[in-house]
Amino acid sequence: MPRLQEIHANLVDRLREARDQGWLGEVAAIETTMAAAAQKLEAMRDRAAQPSTVHLGMPDFRRDAGRTSAEPER
Template structure:
């Protein structure tokens, strides 16, 4: 399945478009416009797929709990490099 960009807030508008397509399909069939029937059916299938994706997106939680990070392992370290052992020699 391809990735669909969906905004659940647009669902009412897409439902309105889908309902309009149903009306246009009935008219095209009545008038015998076979090319128009095929085009409308293709558009309706795409609209139905997008509506389903919107419903799925709307059902997902809007926030995701990531938990608390554990800093105990890294506490007190300033970098990932090991410290060099102190030398007993004084300054040169």
């Protein structure tokens, strides 16, 4: 996430430069990239806010723990 935040900040600088230079195609491309980066950051924040552990319960070994072969003959 920190790297994506850094990229987004860099895009803001590039957008300012593109507007100053009148590079309309570059402005459109940077705006599209910024929107995608913002969407990805939002998804990452949502994911980070979710619990990171999942309760799987306790397995029930009682059925499988018994012997399945017959007792050896004596």
